[in-house]
Structures are given as C-alpha cells and as structure tokens.
Amino acid sequence: MNGNVLIIGLGLIGGSVALAIKKEHPDSIIYGYDLNPDSIKLAHMLQVIDDGLEDEQQLQRVAENADLIILATPVQQSEQWLDIIASWQLKQDAIVTDVGSTKQKIMEKARLLNNHNITFIGGHPMAGSHKSGVQAAKALLFENAFYLLTPFDGEHEDQVEKLRHWLKGTRAKFLVLSAKEHDELTGVVSHLPHIVAASLVRQALNSKSNQDLLQRLAAGGFRDITRIASSNPHMWRDILIHNKQVLLDMLHQWNEEMTMVTKMIEAEAEEEILQYFQTAKDYRDNLPTKAKGAIPAFxxxxxxxxxxxxxxxxxxxxxxxxxxxxxxxxxxxxxxxxxxxxxxxxxxxxxxxxxxxxxxxxxxxxxxxxx
CATH class of the missing domain: 3.30.2130.10 (VC0802-like)
Structure with missing residues (x-):
C-alpha cells in the first residue's frame, strides 16, 4: 500500500507509529507536524518522517491530500484538532484515527467528521516506554501489544481492515470494541491503578515516619509497585477528566473494598483476611506473564x-x-x-x-x- 500519511504529534507514540508504517509501506510518504518545531526537525533528521510541516497552511494542504491522518497528541489536544480537521476538505476515502487512552469523548467529538462522511476510527496502542520524545521512537514498540480500535457503529468493515493494513507494521494484536467498553476496561487495568499508585506515594510522602529511612526502605518493592506513579502528570490529568464517570464509579467501588478490609482488620477476622489475600493471589498468578497489557511491563x-x-x-x-x-x-x-x-x-x-x-x-x- 502506498499513499500520503500525516502524523500530528511527534512524540514517542506518533514517531513509533510513523516508523512502523514506513517499514511496512516504504512507498508511502510520511508527513509530520508538531506544535514544537524542534520535534519536527528532530523527526526529520532521524528519518522518522519524510517531510516536516512548518505552518498550519502547509498542514491543511497536506491533510486534504492525505489517505491517513493520525492524531498522536494528548486527548484534550486531539479534541481541538478534530474541530480544526472538520473544517478542512478531506478526501472522501481518507481515514482519521487517534492514539488516545480514552475513547468515549473522542468518539463524540469525531461525529463532526462522521457527519461529513469522513471515516474516523478511534485507536489506542497499549504500549509505551520509560523514555519519551520522538528520539525514543521504535518501529517495534507495539509488537505483541494490544492495539484497540473503536469504530462507529455501522462503520464499513473494509475501512477498519484498511486501517489495520496501514498499521500492520506495528505487529500489534488488533481488537475491535465499543468506546464505552474500551473506557471501562482501561479504567480497571490502567487508569485506576495509576490513581492508586499515586495515592500510595502521596501517603508515603505525608507519613510522619523518618523520611530519610522511609526512602531507603522504599527503594525496593515499594518503588516497583508504584512505578507507574512516575507517569506524565499532564497526560493523567487529561485521562481522569476524559474518563470521569467510569473512574468515579470505580473509586466508589474501591472505597467499598477498603471499607470491607478495614472492618476485617478491626474484627481481626483471620479466615476472611486469609481468603482475601488468597483470592487476589490466585487471580494474579493466573495472569499471562509474556503478553503485553495496558500498563507497559518492564x-x-x-x-x-x-x-x-x-x-x-x-x-x-x-x-x-x-x-x-x-x-x-x-x-x-x-x-x-x-x-x-x-x-x-x-x-x-x-x-x-x-x-x-x-x-x-x-x-x-x-x-x-x-x-
């Protein structure tokens, strides 16, 4: 397959998708745009993209001739870009997709394109790295990771298949599901754990214990189980706002769970406490060890x-x-x-x-x- 591909947002994810497309479809032309001009220059210098776009007029001209447009920006920026893209005269067979971690709000905004008969298919490659920026981009970043696609109901299967083909070089495992199901699943296995990890770190920070000694003791297992608390705060602010209702429901359930644990400890209910940890251990021990999941595994x-x-x-x-x-x-x-x-x-x-x-x-x- 050849054609024009436009990547808006040249960070780790956008750059890695660009490299995967370039590897699988060498005859395609990859254009890139980023609000940071240095990222555009670096992406071009590293041959992540074939051509960098310097202003929005040039960007619009390329977008209106693109076969595939990928929004690789934070979710709130992606919403703003959808407003802009909806005012452009895109090719009727063009596909627009994103790489955001939440889907329901994005899909609601994307109806602007859907109403103009432009195909929008939500996307979420569930992989990452401890590094950031286009300089860390790798063609195989998503290999064996889940790549979730959320088309509109009634979207033609051939368009979904066409997007899969464009993204074939990621070597990811593609799953198609609804935006609602996506946000509920990622809420359980990614969004809530990030909140819990951040809360544990804050509890350590606010502890009245000797902080020097606490930090030394936390260097092992505590540091490992709270690793995801080091994720980008701006990104997680956007995710929590975008997935607000799902997370509020889960936090209420989490509060009920902690209340139950509190009561078990107060009552010194030995058998119930033992069963609580045994159930968790059994479920955790049966999770796949080799597969990539929602949280990047190291x-x-x-x-x-x-x-x-x-x-x-x-x-x-x-x-x-x-x-x-x-x-x-x-x-x-x-x-x-x-x-x-x-x-x-x-x-x-x-x-x-x-x-x-x-x-x-x-x-x-x-x-x-x-x-």
Whole structure:
C-alpha cells in the first residue's frame, strides 16, 4: 500500500507509529507536524518522517491530500484538532484515527467528521516506554501489544481492515470494541491503578515516619509497585477528566473494598483476611506473564553481586556482547553491610530469559526473577 500519511504529534507514540508504517509501506510518504518545531526537525533528521510541516497552511494542504491522518497528541489536544480537521476538505476515502487512552469523548467529538462522511476510527496502542520524545521512537514498540480500535457503529468493515493494513507494521494484536467498553476496561487495568499508585506515594510522602529511612526502605518493592506513579502528570490529568464517570464509579467501588478490609482488620477476622489475600493471589498468578497489557511491563532480573570494583561493568559487558538491550539498572541496598542486589530491567520477556542464561553461563553470581 502506498499513499500520503500525516502524523500530528511527534512524540514517542506518533514517531513509533510513523516508523512502523514506513517499514511496512516504504512507498508511502510520511508527513509530520508538531506544535514544537524542534520535534519536527528532530523527526526529520532521524528519518522518522519524510517531510516536516512548518505552518498550519502547509498542514491543511497536506491533510486534504492525505489517505491517513493520525492524531498522536494528548486527548484534550486531539479534541481541538478534530474541530480544526472538520473544517478542512478531506478526501472522501481518507481515514482519521487517534492514539488516545480514552475513547468515549473522542468518539463524540469525531461525529463532526462522521457527519461529513469522513471515516474516523478511534485507536489506542497499549504500549509505551520509560523514555519519551520522538528520539525514543521504535518501529517495534507495539509488537505483541494490544492495539484497540473503536469504530462507529455501522462503520464499513473494509475501512477498519484498511486501517489495520496501514498499521500492520506495528505487529500489534488488533481488537475491535465499543468506546464505552474500551473506557471501562482501561479504567480497571490502567487508569485506576495509576490513581492508586499515586495515592500510595502521596501517603508515603505525608507519613510522619523518618523520611530519610522511609526512602531507603522504599527503594525496593515499594518503588516497583508504584512505578507507574512516575507517569506524565499532564497526560493523567487529561485521562481522569476524559474518563470521569467510569473512574468515579470505580473509586466508589474501591472505597467499598477498603471499607470491607478495614472492618476485617478491626474484627481481626483471620479466615476472611486469609481468603482475601488468597483470592487476589490466585487471580494474579493466573495472569499471562509474556503478553503485553495496558500498563507497559518492564521485565526485571535480580543479580546478587560481590563487592569489588568493576563488577557492574562486567555484567553489562556480557549482556552487550550478546546484544541484549538494557532499559534500566539500579542497586537495591537492603543492608548497610552488603553491596546490594543489582536490578536489571528489560523491554521484553525474551531479553530477560536470555540475560539470565548469559549471566549464569559466564559467572557464578546468583540470579533470580521476581514473582
């Protein structure tokens, strides 16, 4: 397939979608626009796009000849762009899509296009990275991740299939569902967990305990389970406002859940407390370990290391020799008299398995994978 593709928003997601399309459809022309001129220049320099657009007049001319327009901006900006795009004379067979984390409000606004017989199909690639910006874009960022599509009721299947074909290079798993179902599902597995993680961090911040000691103790498991609290605050502000009603309902349910736990503790209901944790453990243990979900998974490997100079570079050198990509590295100091545990994070399950085998074969250091 060839044609003109316009990406509005040249960050990690927009850039990665552009690279995936370019890889699968090399004869297509990828145009890019961003409110930040430096992002346009960088995307062009890195060959993420074929041509950068410098002003909105140029942008409109390209958009009106585009076969595919992708809004890769924060959800509130995407709503504003839909107002603008609706005033342009797009090709009748053009497809407009987005990559936002909420869908119902976007789909309501997109009726502006639908009323002009322009196809809009909501999209949400459920993958990300600890890095941001177009410089972090990768063609395979979405490989094996779920890519959710939310067409309007009655949308022609051939248009949905056409969008799938444009996005084939992502190597994602496409699922088609309603906007309402999308927001409810992502509310459970992504939006509410982000609220809870942020709340746990704030509770630690507001604790009357010794903060220096608390931060040292929180360096391990607490830091891991609250990792998503480090996500972009501006993005999460928009998501919470856009998915307001779903999240309010879930927060009411969460309050009821916490009230139940409170009562169990007050009553010292041993059997009920045991069953509470057992049910949660059983469900969690049956979740897929290799599949990508709503929250980007980073695969950690723990390595017990002796305390001598050069030991970390020895490990990283071994992994580099095997072309195993590391995305993060840290040392957990659980006791002052020990060097600590080296935690290495990988982007994929396969990289972690290869790294474990590599370290085990070439050293005597103990490695283990957290549950």
């Amino acid at each position: 695969y950690d490997l723990y390595v017990d290391l002796p305390d001598y100079p050069g030991v970390i570079s020895e490990i990283t050198g071994l992994l580099a020799k095997e072309s195993i990509n590391i995305i993060n590295i840290q040392i957990l100091e659980t006791r002052e008299d020990l060097f600590g545990v080296l935690v290495i994070s990988f982007q994929t399950y396969e990289d972690r398995i290869k790294a474990k085998a590599c370290i085990n074969q070439n050293t005597s250091y103990e490695t283990f994978i957290p549950a």
